[in-house]
Amino acid sequence: METILAFVIGGLYAAxxxxxxxxxxxxxxxxxxxxxxxxxxxxxxLGRLLRGRPPLVPPDAAALAGSSADPVPQALILTAxxxxxxxxxxxxxxIKRAYQxxxxxxxxxxxxxxx
Amino acid sequence: xxxxxxxxxxGEEGIGEVSTVAITGLERDGMIAAIFSGxxxxxxxxxxxxxxxxxxxxxxxxxxxxxxxxxxRLLGPVSAGRTVAVxxxxxxxxxxxxxxxxxxxxxxxxxxxCGVGALVVVYAGSYLKGHPHLGRFYLYLLAFxxxxxxxxxxxxxxxxxxxxxxxxxASFLLIGFEHERESARAAALQxxxxxxxxxxxxxxxxxxxxxxxxxxxxxxxxxxxxxLQGHPLYLPILLLVLAGAFTKxxxxxxxxxxxxAMEAPTPVSAYLHSATxxxxxxxxxxxxxxxxxxxxxxxxxxxxxxxxxxxxxxxIALWQADLKRLLAYSTVSTLGALVLLxxxxxxxxxxxxxxxxxxxxxxxxxxxxxxxxxxxxxxxRDVTRLGNLARAMPVTALAAGLxxxxxxxxxxxxxxINKELLYEAKLQAPRAAVWVTGAGVLANVxxxxxxxxxxxxxxxxxxxxxPKKPHEAPPAMLLxxxxxxxxxxxxxxxxxxxxxxxxxAAVSAVRAQPTVVELKLWHGINPVFALSVLTLAAGAGxxxxxxxxxxxxxxxxxxxxxxxxxxxxxxxxxxxxxxRAQTRLLQHGYLRLYLMTVILTTVxxxxxxxxxxxxxxxxxxxxxDVRFHEWVIAALILLGALMAVTTSSRLAAAxxxxxxxxxxxxxxxxxxxxxxxxxxxxxETLTVILFVLxxxxxxxxxxxxxxxxxxxxxxxALLAGGLMTALVLIATSVPRExxxxxxxxxYSWPLAxxxxxxxxxxxxxxxxxxxxxxxxxGVAAIGVYxxxxxxxxxxxx
Numbered sequence: 001m002e003t004i005l006a007f008v009i010g011g012l013y014a015a016x017x018x019x020x021x022x023x024x025x026x027x028x029x030x031x032x033x034x035x036x037x038x039x040x041x042x043x044x045x046l047g048r049l050l051r052g053r054p055p056l057v058p059p060d061a062a063a064l065a066g067s068s069a070d071p072v073p074q075a076l077i078l079t080a081x082x083x084x085x086x087x088x089x090x091x092x093x094x095i096k097r098a099y100q101x102x103x104x105x106x107x108x109x110x111x112x113x114x115x
Numbered sequence: 116x117x118x119x120x121x122x123x124x125x126g127e128e129g130i131g132e133v134s135t136v137a138i139t140g141l142e143r144d145g146m147i148a149a150i151f152s153g154x155x156x157x158x159x160x161x162x163x164x165x166x167x168x169x170x171x172x173x174x175x176x177x178x179x180x181x182x183x184x185x186x187x188r189l190l191g192p193v194s195a196g197r198t199v200a201v202x203x204x205x206x207x208x209x210x211x212x213x214x215x216x217x218x219x220x221x222x223x224x225x226x227x228x229c230g231v232g233a234l235v236v237v238y239a240g241s242y243l244k245g246h247p248h249l250g251r252f253y254l255y256l257l258a259f260x261x262x263x264x265x266x267x268x269x270x271x272x273x274x275x276x277x278x279x280x281x282x283x284x285a286s287f288l289l290i291g292f293e294h295e296r297e298s299a300r301a302a303a304l305q306x307x308x309x310x311x312x313x314x315x316x317x318x319x320x321x322x323x324x325x326x327x328x329x330x331x332x333x334x335x336x337x338x339x340x341x342x343l344q345g346h347p348l349y350l351p352i353l354l355l356v357l358a359g360a361f362t363k364x365x366x367x368x369x370x371x372x373x374x375x376a377m378e379a380p381t382p383v384s385a386y387l388h389s390a391t392x393x394x395x396x397x398x399x400x401x402x403x404x405x406x407x408x409x410x411x412x413x414x415x416x417x418x419x420x421x422x423x424x425x426x427x428x429x430x431i432a433l434w435q436a437d438l439k440r441l442l443a444y445s446t447v448s449t450l451g452a453l454v455l456l457x458x459x460x461x462x463x464x465x466x467x468x469x470x471x472x473x474x475x476x477x478x479x480x481x482x483x484x485x486x487x488x489x490x491x492x493x494x495x496r497d498v499t500r501l502g503n504l505a506r507a508m509p510v511t512a513l514a515a516g517l518x519x520x521x522x523x524x525x526x527x528x529x530x531x532i533n534k535e536l537l538y539e540a541k542l543q544a545p546r547a548a549v550w551v552t553g554a555g556v557l558a559n560v561x562x563x564x565x566x567x568x569x570x571x572x573x574x575x576x577x578x579x580x581x582p583k584k585p586h587e588a589p590p591a592m593l594l595x596x597x598x599x600x601x602x603x604x605x606x607x608x609x610x611x612x613x614x615x616x617x618x619x620a621a622v623s624a625v626r627a628q629p630t631v632v633e634l635k636l637w638h639g640i641n642p643v644f645a646l647s648v649l650t651l652a653a654g655a656g657x658x659x660x661x662x663x664x665x666x667x668x669x670x671x672x673x674x675x676x677x678x679x680x681x682x683x684x685x686x687x688x689x690x691x692x693x694x695r696a697q698t699r700l701l702q703h704g705y706l707r708l709y710l711m712t713v714i715l716t717t718v719x720x721x722x723x724x725x726x727x728x729x730x731x732x733x734x735x736x737x738x739x740d741v742r743f744h745e746w747v748i749a750a751l752i753l754l755g756a757l758m759a760v761t762t763s764s765r766l767a768a769a770x771x772x773x774x775x776x777x778x779x780x781x782x783x784x785x786x787x788x789x790x791x792x793x794x795x796x797x798x799e800t801l802t803v804i805l806f807v808l809x810x811x812x813x814x815x816x817x818x819x820x821x822x823x824x825x826x827x828x829x830x831x832a833l834l835a836g837g838l839m840t841a842l843v844l845i846a847t848s849v850p851r852e853x854x855x856x857x858x859x860x861x862y863s864w865p866l867a868x869x870x871x872x873x874x875x876x877x878x879x880x881x882x883x884x885x886x887x888x889x890x891x892x893g894v895a896a897i898g899v900y901x902x903x904x905x906x907x908x909x910x911x912x
Binding site: 034037078 | 705714740812816832846861
């Protein structure tokens with residue numbers, strides 16, 4: 001499964017970077033979202049994949065079984081998802097505002113600070 | 116006078132001392148006070164000017180006058196062969212100390228710096244009367260004086276360099292003093308760049324010198340004499356030091372900045388660009404000639420540059436019409452002659468150079484100040500318009516006449532003795548004496564004509580065409596020219612006193628051995644005297660023909676247009692062009708090109724490391740255990756990505772994004788991460804709602820790039836994606852030991868009483884991180900609110 005996810009991650013990175021390289025403002029935001037998914041999936045895969053063994057301590061045990069999934073990458077990704085949402089929401093509103101102010105969605109028109 | 120014993124070049128006060136003249140501790144420490152009092156007064160100068168107004172010049176001149184007396188008191192001990200040294204640690208780790216050292220050569224310069232300084236400070240108070248920035252002017256001028264004193268007294272090479280650069284900085288500020296004039300700013304920058312570049316070369320030379328000899332103290336270097344000349348670093352050191360000296364002292368081909376520096380107010384030209392700063396290069400050559408001098412390379416380079424500069428300056432001076440430019444080019448010529456003499460490196464030539472230094476400072480300082488008076492009182496510096504001033508300005512005329520006669524070399528003035536000595540030294544030159552003497556005669560003939568044009572014609576010529584009616588200048592402006600001209604006369608009448616007290620010690624310092632200088636006004640009729648007479652006669656002829664020469668000067672100017680000034684401009688334009696080109700190339704302002712640079716650099720670096728480091732790709736487990744629904748999810752994610760990239764509809768892109776998001780959430784769910792899956796589902800839903808809410812306020816998808824750009828970007832993106840795939844494949848094939856996971860697995864329940872380990876990490880073990888995360892979300896929410904609700908008042912939209 002890691003092999004398949006490796007290609008999924010590569011595909012998401014390629015798509016995200018391609019969108020970042022566009023001149024359109026909206027495509028930039030979509031590129032950022034794609035990159036976020038790619039990065040989360042990258043960390044997840046590097047933590048190894050296990051089916052059906054969530055890092056939960058069973059009610060009758062005091063410690064997690066050695067064969068459970070690694071909780072550390074999951075904790076990192078959980079944070080990343082939430083922060084990613086905050087960044088995403090802010091960026092969407094920001095480009096909306098920038099579009100209103102500059103009156104263009106062509107990034108080449110954003111080259112100087114003077115209007 | 117015979118010196119009983121010339122002390123060896125030991126630091127403290129001279130060892131093996133026989134002389135009875137003692138140097139007190141006060142006088143030794145006074146040297147540091149002398150330098151730094153100048154900087155202190157410079158800082159106070161604006162306040163003094165504000166408070167004392169008209170009398171400020173006189174008041175400020177008290178310090179240089181006092182310093183002149185202090186140094187004059189040292190004349191006795193120093194001419195008896197003693198030296199003064201004092202040292203304060205500065206940067207001990209680098210072997211840099213604030214060490215100062217005074218011998219005959221330093222003393223000659225120190226006296227000129229303080230003496231001429233006092234006169235110029237008084238003069239400037241009247242010359243710039245009522246100028247709104249007079250305080251600033253004095254700040255620069257006094258800071259220069261202190262720096263120049265530091266330069267000639269410094270013992271440590273690097274300390275000297277610091278003061279050397281400070282004089283350049285002060286010169287920059289003073290040339291650009293009238294900063295509202297473009298020409299003044301350009302001239303200031305040119306002087307700074309030329310001398311600054313030379314200064315850097317000098318720094319390199321001094322560092323190499325310290326490395327080669329093992330000491331940065333000049334006094335120690337002098338003690339070792341010429342032992343360095345076989346060292347492999349000798350030639351680099353020589354070239355670098357000469358580059359510093361030649362730029363500072365305006366030697367060909369760096370001479371062009373000096374005439375430009377005439378943009379400075381006239382007191383500055385008299386002080387920095389004639390009497391003191393431009394002689395710093397000469398000082399350096401004289402100071403280091405006991406160490407670096409005497410070799411063939413020294414001889415050819417120094418004599419060559421000096422001769423070229425001497426002839427060039429004298430010839431160009433002939434056809435100048437502006438008083439200050441006439442004087443500037445004749446100064447260039449003199450600097451060339453001084454360098455030439457030091458290059459000859461005989462006892463006689465050093466004597467001549469030392470005397471010339473003094474004589475030139477006296478007469479050229481006077482003439483510059485006179486030029487300032489004439490400009491101030493008549494409103495013009497054009498020699499073709501000036502005339503008939505002797506009646507209106509008798510004192511100025513007398514001073515100018517004396518100075519001009521000294522410059523032309525007429526008895527009984529100091530210039531006459533000087534010229535005799537010059538010719539004698541050149542006739543006895545070790546190599547090519549005839550050529551050197553011939554060049555000297557030619558240059559002096561031109562300078563005789565220049566002296567007449569500057570010092571005599573404006574006062575005695577019958578015709579005149581003046582912008583305003585001339586009056587005699589105020590006393591403050593007469594003092595300088597009068598004192599300097601009188602000194603030319605007095606020194607000419609009593610040459611023995613000057614020789615005994617000042618010149619012998621200076622020459623001894625340059626020769627690094629006791630040397631006696633004997634000067635006489637009258638040597639009798641000999642070949643040297645014949646040359647003097649010939650020079651005067653030919654010079655008088657040139658003087659008579661000066662108007663013709665000036666008209667012919669257009670030809671010279673045409674040739675000069677291809678000279679070093681042009682090279683400088685070309686070099687500067689090239690440098691600016693290069694800076695502009697590389698800025699345009701690197702700082703183009705296109706976000707996607709910056710990104711592409713970052714991506715390609717990363718791909719290049721990481722990719723090459725992977726290829727070279729032999730990262731082995733061993734797919735783990737293969738594809739056999741992959742279940743059907745997992746294939747479907749992976750395919751959906753990739754399809755979603757393809758759709759997000761290719762669609763031309765904003766809504767479709769949003770839909771594609773949520774397909775990807777839900778697909779990733781499913782993967783989390785399938786592979787033992789239920790918390791991630793739940794969060795992801797919630798966040799994806801929120802994102803889609805947000806996107807759909809604002810999507811019609813967003814600009815439409817526009818295909819802004821051409822086909823070529825899209826293909827190029829796609830290739831770059833696929834390259835980077837491929838790299839990430841390879842990284843994942845390599846990283847997952849390496850065995851992994853989850854220490855952290857073991858810790859949390861063991862302590863999650865006993866310590867934190869939580870069974871969901873991921874939650875325990877977030878809210879307990881790493882709770883502060885989560886607090887930070889909540890803060891970020893809060894800030895983002897405030898930002899969103901601000902962007903939605905607040906309107907900048909300047910934007911009515």
